[in-house]
Amino acid sequence: MQLISKDLLGLKELSKEEISLILDTADTMRLVLSANSKKTSHLQGKSVVTLFYENSTRTRLSFEMASKFMGASSANISASGSSVKKGESLIDTARTIDSMATDIVIMRHQQSGAPHLIASKINASVINAGDGMNEHPTQALLDMMTIRKHKGTLEGLKVAIVGDLLHSRVARSNLWGLSKMGAQVYLAGPATMVPPGIERTPAILCSKVEDAVKDADVVMGLRVQLERQQSGLFPSVSEYARFFSISEDVLKMAKSDAILMHPGPCNHGVEMPTAVYDSPQSVINEQVSNGVAVRMAVLYLLTSRRNQ
Secondary structure, eight states: OOOSSSSBOOSSSSOHHHHHHHHHHHHHHHHHHTSSOOOOOTTTTOEEEEEESSOOSHHHHHHHHHHHHTTOEEEEEEGGGSGGGGTOOHHHHHHHHHTTTOSEEEEEESSTTHHHHHHTTOSSEEEEEEETTTBOHHHHHHHHHHHHHHHSOOTTOEEEEESOTTTOHHHHHHHHHHHHTTOEEEEEOOGGGSOTTGGGSSOEEESSHHHHHTTOSEEEEOOOOGGGOOTTSSSOHHHHHHHHOOOHHHHTTSOTTOEEEOOSOOOBTTTBOHHHHTSTTBOHHHHHHHHHHHHHHHHHHHHHHHHO
């Protein structure tokens, strides 16, 4: 089996079988990462370019490490250091990169749908590393990989996702991915930060964090994305933390063996106290490790498809 599309743009478009393929491949890649020598030749002779119009630490670095571990020739482009500053359009930038015999373009952009636009204009495979308020597919894949490792399966699990639902592309990708894999997603956040149309998704929306977290197998906090917000979505950060923080008391309402997750970076004391972030139930650092394995898997599968 292989991925159907030449691109990975979102989990809404992927089938359950494709998601399982990526997760199974990522499990194999995790074995590579645990070896003394992390070098493989899976991407030998291939070229990978990261094109980031937004700042990133975890996603960008893990993609760069993944491509280098697998032997690819890689290059990095940021909007601030490119011809974008001279007024070059997104499509022209993408076509320039494509003309340099690039195999894979990894793209992050502040506008929803930007990776979808360039994917239709170039021959290279495009991986969506986060587009506006739309999706962040590899983050959701690494989340699912982490959950599956601890729970053995995704089928039948209750997953609570709490926080800034409106601006979170992580929440959207997890909603689609987890639902396709048989989990039930419960959402909770301020009423002013709930995306329109959520009732048309498989998720269950709760008005209180406690209702979402009760008896959950997985509790996931979302970063309050202050940089994307207009003023007035909530009275103050302290007010938000009072009603929507994943406190120790809130976490106790989940199952005793529940795991705690966060896509990072975390606003300590806002989404959750530091004591909760560092609690034994937290698998947040493990999510970062699994991010490299998932991105290795995606690069491998897209390259295999291109070879065929």
